[in-house]
Each structure stands twice: as C-alpha cells, then as structure tokens.
Amino acid sequence: MLNLQTKKQKFYEPLSLESGRMLLEYKLAYETYGTLNADKNNVIVVCHALTGSHHAAGKYKNDDKSGWWDGLIGKNKAIDTDKFYVICVSILGSCYGSTSPLSIDKSTGKQYRLNFPVLAISDVVKAQMRLFKHLGINQAHAVIGGSLGGMQALCFAIEFADFAKNVIILASTYQTKPWAIAFNKIGIEAIKNDPEFKNGEYNEHEILKNGLKGMAYGRMAGHISFLSPDSMDKKFGRNYVKTDGLYELFGRFSVDTYLQYNSINFTKRFDPLSYLYITKMMNIFDCTRHYDSLEDALSPIKAKLTLIAFSSDLLFPPSCMQQMQESLLKLGKNSKFILIDSDYGHDAFLVEIDKFQNHVREALNE
Template sequence: MENGALLPEVKIAYKTYGRLNAKKDNAVLICHALTGNAHVCGTTERPGWWDGLVGPEKWLDTDEYFVICSNVLGGCNGSTGPASIPPGEDRPYGLRFPTVTIRDMVRAQKALLDQLGIQHLRCVLGGSMGGMQVLEWGILYPDFMDCLIPMATAARFTPMAIAYNHVAREAIMSDPAWQGGDYYPGPGPTKGLAIARAIGMISYRTAELFEERFGRRLQQTDPPQRELDFHSTYAVESYLRYQGEKLVRRFDANSYLYLLKAMDTHDICRDRGSLAEVLSAIEAEVLIIGVEEDLLYEVSHLRNLYQMLKSLYKKAKMLTFSSPFGHDAFLVETDLIGPIVRQVLKQGV
C-alpha cells in the first residue's frame, strides 16, 4: 500500500454487466463514490445506483459495452476493509487496518482487471470519489485506457471539503458506541454514522432544492404537530434522519471513516511535482463534467484542470451544467450527461 503497509490477503468484490467482445476493446470501468458499491445497475426490485446511465439500451449500453465495477479497497460491500477479519485471527481489523488512499484503490482495481484478463479499457468514468479514482487511473496507467470521464470531482480535495469530512468524523467518533473503532460484532456507532450521513446530504444538495422540496413544512403526523412544540419536526429534518437511518443499515462506520480519510488525502500532485508535470503523464482523452451548484467540488477548480490539460496539448473537453441537485446531479441528471458520455464512448473527445 502507499504508506508501506502490507495486507496479507485482499478480496475485491466486483460485478460485470454485458459481455467482452472478441476484440476485447469494449471494456468500461466505473469507479463508485463514497457510499457506492459494485451494483451499478439492476432491476425494478433491486435498482442500481446509476440505473439512469448504465444498463441495456441506456446511455452506457451494456448490450454494447462490457462494464466492470468493483467495491473499493477499504469498503464494506465485499472488498477487504476494516470490518474484514485478517487471516488466522478471530476479530476484524478495526483501526488496525492501514490507511487507504485513492491510489491504493486504483492499484487494487488494476490487479482485479489483470486477473480478469482485461488488457485495455475503452473508458474509465466515475463521479466524486469515483472521479478521483478516474484521474489517478490516467496518471498511474496512462496507456491503459482510451478516455477518462471524471465527474463532479477535483484534482485535490479542498479545505472546505475536508472541513465537512471532519465534522462527519467527529460525529462518528464521538458516539460512545464507536469504542475506538473496536465495536464488532455489535451495531457500532449508528447514531454517529446517521449524523455523518446527514451532514453529507446537506453538502450534496442545494438550498434551492431543499426550499422546493420541503419549504418550512412540518413533517406530517397523526395527530398533526404544532410548530411551537419543542419536539416538532420539520420535513427537511425528517428527510435527513431517514437518509441517515437508511445508510446505517448497509454501511460500516469504520469504512466510512477510512474512505473519508482517503478523500482528504487526495491530491494528484502529492509527492509527484507540479500540476503541469503530473498531467503531462496522461495519454487518454479527457471529458470533464462539472455541476455549477456543486458545493464540494467547485467548477472553477475543474476549469483550471481543463485549461491545464489544454495548455499541455491534451485532447480534452469540458461540460458544465446547472442543477438544483448540486453535487449529486452526476447521479441524478443522467439525461443531461448521458448523451455526451455516449458520444465520447463512440467517437472520442
């Protein structure tokens, strides 16, 4: 691993969609965000997290492309992480698990592709933490793909984004049930994780969307609430509580902490040189997608990245759009990003 640690055993959970063609030139790697997993697309009963973009006859058509997505190293959806039990032991790693970086995640994905016999990718794409992985793919393995599509992300994690993560971390680690990360096999810091998720949801959306969806309405109850009662709950509060409780049912708190740290340490220039020096290694075509209202990854930073690529005579294009969904627009506004993704896959940048 990047910090010099050695894991005795690593498992990477993955899913594939579609079929690899005879030429083996239709493979596409999708990198997921913080709480994502390998289940990119699914069914009505069990939808995937990017169903609007990926699937049969969708913008990224799995009848045409062989799509691969793996759960990141450090995650909790089948891949080795802090909730995993080391070989020969009887308790999970907890905080004994080594710090994971975005580069570690990408190297683990490359090892998976080697095992699958994938020698080249048509494209690597993803948003948010997934977009960080996309950029690292282009730097670590510059001739392994034809194009890169980083969305709603950055070349370096900003102080403001680190600040959001800090508050989320404090919520988890201040929960007495966290027990210094050694809470297994118990439920762990469910209250802290739920609050951390609520903090995240605030940063993922916009004031405009909250105003439109919730306004100042009270949550509907029977009997109806009175606004001036101390325990009255606004609809937006109920929404945030619901999102927190939903995540707690499927995510490990320690994994959440480790992945937040991986995002905090993300900086493609770390221990490498200037931005120009680092980007000069990229050989693939690049399509950058940004959201004007993104609170976490400002479009101005992505424009700087785009302009630097162009100054280095790289083949690059940038698409920005406006959406009340803010940062989460890359997941939601698939009819806006889908056409250009399809175009780049077919024709290039």
C-alpha cells in the first residue's frame, strides 16, 4: 500500500504561454510514490492522459479504486517504487487540483471561465519543469506517458533535452491527426451548445451533480475512439439488454449501456471547461509546428526513446510512431519502436499492461 497524499505547490512567477498570453500565478497538484534517493537521480515522471489526474497509482483511504496506472506502478511492478521515485502531476487546465478555468484570475479576482488562456502541451510541460526545479530535481531517469501523456513526454524530450535520460511514449503521436480532432468536435459542439453550460458560467457543483449531457455525448464519441471495431466485437458482440425489448425504439444493446454508463459517470467527475481546454490542447498539438520537418523537430532529442504503439489503435495509429522512429533513426538517435499486437484499440495502454510492462521495465533498467 502506498502512503498517498495529494501535494500542492503554488508558483508566483508568471508563466509565459505559447499563445502569447500569460498565467500570472498557478498551482500544481501532484503525487509521488517511492523515495527520492540522495543523488536525486531515480526520478520517473509519469504524464497523464486527457481525463486522467495526478493519482496514477495506489489507493486513497476509504477508496476502492486504484490510480489509473496502478498495474504498472508500485512495489516490484514495471515502474518499481522500491527503486524509483515516481512523480505524477495534474496538468494545468485539468480539474483535479492544478490551476484550471475555474481558478481565480488574479487580475480580475474572478474565476477565469472562458477567459482562461488556451494552453499547449509545451505550456503544461514547462509548468511541470518548474515544479521539478523547485523540488531540486534537475534530471529524471525517465519520463513516461500514454496518449496526451505521450505528447507531454515527447515535448520533454524535445524542449528539455537534458532533463530525461529515457523517454517512453505509448499510444501517442507527434501531431494530432484529423480523425482525433473529429471525435473531439462532437464534445466541443455539444458542450458549447448545451443550455446548462451557460456559456461557461454554470454552477460547478450543480453541474457535477446533474452531469452535463453535452459532455456525455462527447465522451461517448471518446469511448468509441478509444476502442476498435474488433475490440467492440469481442467485448460486446450483439448482446442485447435482457430487460429491453428488441422492438422497443429505445431498447439497448450492451454496447449502448456501456457508452451510456461510462459517459454519464464521466460527467459526474470531470469539469466541462477543463474538457474543452484539454481537447483543444490535444487538437493543436504538433511538435513540428515551429520546425521545417518532423526530422528537424526531433533533432534536439538526447534521451533514449522507447515508442510503444498498439496495432488496433485508431486514435493514434502505429503509423505515426513508426514515422517518428524512422526520423529518429535517420538522425542517429537511440530509439526503439515496439508494436504491440492488441485488439483493445487506443485503450490498450491502460488495459493491456501485461502486454507491454516488460518493455517498460527493460527500458528503465537497461
């Protein structure tokens, strides 16, 4: 059992953002597992995905649910907390304790709401670097993340090339492709147009109680994009809800109840403004933006890279990571591309830990 406690750190020095705007001050919520050694060189930074949080492993007291990567992080696990000091930070914009659209804008004394600045992956990474510096950590043994967390890991590798010795990227990409942007569009439109969203001025406590329907539609789209035709066949088939009539207009298949259940639950744990800002962050992610080519963008990298893709991932298909690998090899970088055969689609980086944990262990212990 890990001894868990959410830690918070506030920073009073303004953070300049990629957009040209600025956060006058900000706070970060984070969790750590394991013990920082005397040389402060056993740090592993774990980056969370779109709707994740700093709670990556272990259980809180009186909570029956473990952190989102508990299968990977802990005593004797691939990210061994007997050996490593693991840090996971809730990204700026998210709703689990770090500065978000619901935080107070110091310049107005009111919550930001829709005046919150658009954040880029580079921004949330830069904000984390300040935390590490504050903790006296100048180098990480590794940075690891999947999906949006993988984008952060890549950004660490490019923009803070001296920071991490190893960077492990799972189920991610060097730029978000239109397929992913399209899925995000459903949530963006449905949230924005939901009368209960009130142009961002909703009561944040009420909205979690009732669940914003518009966000539920977006999350349904998300859940589809996280799976694949094959994984749905295996998981649900054409099973029908036994108490619903086949010829009832609103009768449901198992896949319907899965989407319904998960999307409604989601609206009771996640803030709609955070959802909008983080999908935006994902959509505009493109590590090549300020470079002439992908090769050019990857050229600053000094870390050893491990790229783990999943065969049935439609959201961030293996081809993106393969392209990265080709560029990295051309550049003579130390990089390994691993394709995991999986039917679980994008979700594989969360649910098929058995299939890739040894690759992570190896990358960390080589």
